Amino acid sequence: MADTAEIRVDGQVIELPLIVGSEDERAIDIRRLRNQTGLISFDPGFANTGACRSAITFIDGDKGILRYRGFPIEELAEKSTFLEVAYLLIYGNLPSAQEFEAFESSITRHTMIHEDFKRFFGALPKDAHPMAVCSAAVGALSTFYPDSLDPRDPRHIEISVHRLIAKMITVASYAYKHSIGQPFMYPQNDRSYVGNLLHMLFGTPCETYEADPVVEKAIDLLLILHADHEQNCSTSTVRLVGSTQVNLFSAISAGINALWGPSHGGANQEVIEMLESIHEEGMSAKQFVERAKAGDPGARLTGFGHRVYKNFDPRMKIIKKACFDVLEKLGVRTKLLEIAVELEEMALKDEYFVERRLYPNVDFYSGVIYSAIGTPPTMFTPFFALGRLPGWIAHWMEMHTDPDFKIGRPRQIYTGPALSPYVPIADR
Numbered sequence: 001m002a003d004t005a006e007i008r009v010d011g012q013v014i015e016l017p018l019i020v021g022s023e024d025e026r027a028i029d030i031r032r033l034r035n036q037t038g039l040i041s042f043d044p045g046f047a048n049t050g051a052c053r054s055a056i057t058f059i060d061g062d063k064g065i066l067r068y069r070g071f072p073i074e075e076l077a078e079k080s081t082f083l084e085v086a087y088l089l090i091y092g093n094l095p096s097a098q099e100f101e102a103f104e105s106s107i108t109r110h111t112m113i114h115e116d117f118k119r120f121f122g123a124l125p126k127d128a129h130p131m132a133v134c135s136a137a138v139g140a141l142s143t144f145y146p147d148s149l150d151p152r153d154p155r156h157i158e159i160s161v162h163r164l165i166a167k168m169i170t171v172a173s174y175a176y177k178h179s180i181g182q183p184f185m186y187p188q189n190d191r192s193y194v195g196n197l198l199h200m201l202f203g204t205p206c207e208t209y210e211a212d213p214v215v216e217k218a219i220d221l222l223l224i225l226h227a228d229h230e231q232n233c234s235t236s237t238v239r240l241v242g243s244t245q246v247n248l249f250s251a252i253s254a255g256i257n258a259l260w261g262p263s264h265g266g267a268n269q270e271v272i273e274m275l276e277s278i279h280e281e282g283m284s285a286k287q288f289v290e291r292a293k294a295g296d297p298g299a300r301l302t303g304f305g306h307r308v309y310k311n312f313d314p315r316m317k318i319i320k321k322a323c324f325d326v327l328e329k330l331g332v333r334t335k336l337l338e339i340a341v342e343l344e345e346m347a348l349k350d351e352y353f354v355e356r357r358l359y360p361n362v363d364f365y366s367g368v369i370y371s372a373i374g375t376p377p378t379m380f381t382p383f384f385a386l387g388r389l390p391g392w393i394a395h396w397m398e399m400h401t402d403p404d405f406k407i408g409r410p411r412q413i414y415t416g417p418a419l420s421p422y423v424p425i426a427d428r
Contacts, residue, residue, distance in 0.1 A: 009037050019050075023058055040411045047307075052239065052402065056089060056394050057230045061308040066315065068228060069093070077318045082223040083107060083193050086165060086390035089228055090397065103162075104193075110166035111187035111196060113174075114144050121178040130382045131260040133175035134168075139253035141167065149247035151400055160248045161393055168389055169193065172382045173200035179378070194220045197386070202374065214329040215373050218322040219383070222366055225315040226384050228391025230308075234258035234265065238392045239399050240408040248396060255392045256385050265384040269377045271303035272367035275336040285342035293352050303364035304347060305357065315362040320344075323365040323372075332372050340368055 004015045005028045014036050019027045027050045034040050043049045058067045066073040069088050076085055087095045087103050095103060120140055124133055141164070142149055148159040174184050177200075185200040194216050203209035229235070237258040242251035259265035278288045291299035306313055327337060344360050347353040370380050399405060 042413055057228045059230050059308055061310050064309060064312045064314045073314055077221055077224055082220045085224050085227050089390045089394040106162045107166045108189050110163050111170050113167050113170050121174050126179055130175040130378050134172055134382055135253045135256040137171045138249055142247050142249040151245050168386055169197040172386060176201055176379055212329060214325055218326045218369055221322050223387035226387030235392060235395050238396055242396045242399055243408040251396055252392055259385055260381055265381045267302055268363040268367045269380045271363050272371055272377050274302050275339050278339050279335050285339050289346055304360060306361045310357050312359050313361045316360050316364055319365045323369050326369050327372055337368050
């Protein structure tokens with residue numbers, strides 16, 4: 001098999017090396033292309049561009065494979081916990097019992113935020129979207145911790161990583177509490193990571209919130225499934241912003257903003273809004289689908305299809321089971337779930353869906369779970385951000401140890417006016 005690719009330009013033959021990954025993925029190394037030919041590649045959306053080499057996550061979209069550091073997502077979802085998966089992604093290996101105990105203890109004991117930081121939330125409007133609040137708050141955290149911002153100092157990185165994972169659940173819950181006018185709840189060190197999150201979200205000084213173990217497990221599972229997904233938009237944003245050597249808090253703040261978009265992490269909020277719309281209008285799932293197929297702008301399908309997965313999203317199967325477990329344990333009968341199941345069944349049989357490979361994705365059932373435990377739709381994407389945080393951190397750290405590290409700087413094809421003389425305003 002040839003280890004080079006040839007490009008012929010103006011009678012000149014250019015040989016470019018091939019790069020092969022550990023799963024036999026192949027790429028043409030075009031780093032010398034511009035120097036040798038004056039040409040650049042053109043790839044809108046970077047759909048065929050490899051921006052880095054990474055050892056964190058492997059995806060095979062055709063086969064429905066997702067692995068973190070070589071471990072299948074199905075096994076991690078069944079046997080692991082979110083904090084253990086966070087350790088795996090960030091440090092590259094599953095921890096020993098002693099390593100995990102130290103990591104978990106450090107995260108647990110750094111969840112509280114500075115008292116002065118509470119005033120930050122009070123300065124924001126009550127109706128501010130929690131994602132905007134989370135992004136601003138994470139960026140502002142760097143002002144409270146100037147002692148650990150050097151992206152090339154291993155000790156600074158370690159401290160910032162632990163602080164960020166620990167305090168993110170507090171930041172997210174405070175964003176929610178501020179929006180509904182309830183007092184902030186302090187984290188409690190005797191609770192699990194997810195248990196603490198739910199306590200701060202739903203507890204009040206008047207009444208302690210004790211999460212049902214099934215609910216706590218389901219949320220932990222959702223965070224695992226969202227923990228990383230290769231070079232998606234928000235992860236690429238963290239890498240691009242981080243390539244300026246800005247501190248971790250600022251890079252993660254940028255990633256949160258990227259995730260907020262409805263074409264990315266905001267899709268789970270749109271799914272529940274779609275289901276609610278179908279229910280409120282008294283339609284059946286079949287009627288809604290027929291309207292969508294006819295191009296009705298008021299019947300836009302969300303939660304179907306994926307940029308990477310072409311046959312099925314392996315995370316969806318896991319989430320679906322968790323969804324039924326939660327609703328059964330809580331004794332909740334919801335019309336939204338009935339509509340979701342009906343839509344899924346149609347997607348698996350209807351030629352319209354099959355031909356276009358529109359299979360339910362990870363967003364499809366996650367919103368039903370969040371809704372069942374009393375989470376407002378505006379908090380769905382912050383939950384996503386909490387899950388994706390370890391992946392963002394892992395990629396930020398990996399980038400800084402990459403021998404090919406350099407500041408991100410994409411090229412463009414200019415399509416504007418040619419050289420034009422300036423005409424004074426009086427003569428125009």
